[in-house]
Amino acid sequence: MDILLNVLADKKINEKITISGSKSESNRLLILQKLFPEISIENLSDSDDSVHMQHALSTKNELVDIGHAGTAMRFLTSYFAVNKGRETVLTGSERMQNRPIEILVNALKDLGAEISYEAKEGYPPIRIKGAKIIKDKVQINGNVSSQYISSLLLIASKLENGLEIELIGKITSIPYINMTLSLLTQLGIENKFEANFIKVYPKTATQKQAVVVESDWSSASYFYSIISLSEIGSEIQLTAYKKESLQGDSCLAEIYKHFGVLTTFGENFITLKKVKESNKETLEIDLKNAPDIAQTITVTCFAENIACNLTGLHTLKIKETDRLVALNDELTKLGASISVTNESLHLESSNKINKNIAIKTYNDHRMAMAFAPLALRVPIKVLNAEVVTKSYQKFWDDMKQIGINITDYQR
Known part of the structure; x- marks a missing residue:
């Protein structure tokens, strides 16, 4: 299944999403x-x-x-x-x-x-x-x-x-x-x-x-990215989450402050709200304790014209694909200036994003989901989009709910 993603009209997001267990x-x-x-x-x-x-x-x-x-x-x-x-x-x-x-x-x-x-x-x-x-x-x-x-x-x-x-x-x-x-x-x-x-x-x-089981924080990362690329005042409520999480990816709440996203913890849910513009300073993070969110963060930085240096990524070499090489290849097609080593990723700031690029997913669910928020900036194609079911069955339905238009794309 190949799809085309775009946003038909800018609007302030205000939605509630339920995410299945971690x-x-x-x-x-x-x-x-x-x-x-x-x-x-x-x-x-x-x-x-x-x-x-x-x-x-x-x-x-x-x-x-x-x-x-x-x-x-x-x-x-x-x-x-x-x-x-x-x-x-x-x-x-x-x-x-x-x-x-x-x-x-x-x-x-x-x-x-x-x-x-x-x-x-x-x-x-x-x-x-x-x-x-x-x-x-x-x-x-x-x-x-x-x-x-x-x-x-x-x-x-x-x-x-x-x-x-x-x-x-x-x-x-x-x-x-x-x-x-x-x-x-x-x-x-x-x-x-x-x-x-x-x-x-x-x-x-x-x-x-x-x-x-607490809901999956890795899955929440894509909504952090979406809110960071949205108008100030946009918010999404996600269930079911708790402040004292066992999941390493809960560090998202702290990391996405850099992108102007405030996380509020409620009873069994979190609310993500865009409260200010992103900090344009280079983002430097060691992700050795949360490598699965590296793809999302990198794409967010690219969309927001922010440089980043991410380290602690050596385990990404042996995931569903070599995620560092995959990120390098797909972001380069989009116009990014990026370099990777066996354990790090370095992205330069750039205000150029190529439109209608077809993103290869390499049988990796996180490649498809990490690039989806880019639709808030430019139309983007995702190849073999069904790979998301590996971790998130209704991902594309939830993307439609927040206002991303999804149509079939014929290669």
């Missing part, structure tokens, strides 16, 4: 629910990734295909490794088969798991023979994807002796590690995180309880 929280809780059936989950994410996760956890087939769902690949690797007596071949899309899994596999094998590669060494598909794991100590680099670490933490309490993880070197994406630990605490699973050591104690059962 994909990050939902996928963690789906694993925990399988390990502790006493819990129930409310406001579960309706994303493709969470649908894939639910299917993978319910199927009895040996072959489990999780498509593009990177979180599912990482979390399920550990889950199936401790599912004693079951043999599973875990695979995914062509891109997934080129996303590394070796660091996690090596950590699990150090603990005694039985995992082998079906094709390319270090990459899915992988064959997992579920086994009882006795060892309770493992080392893993702290600067790798936090999903590797969370994957181990999610199954830790079901190991006979619990698990102690030593994180080697500098630790990145700490908010996502803390999210996992906070969910464990909520379920009554004792844990501690001191210096470079994380300890999770064994737990056989937990109390019956319902866990409510």
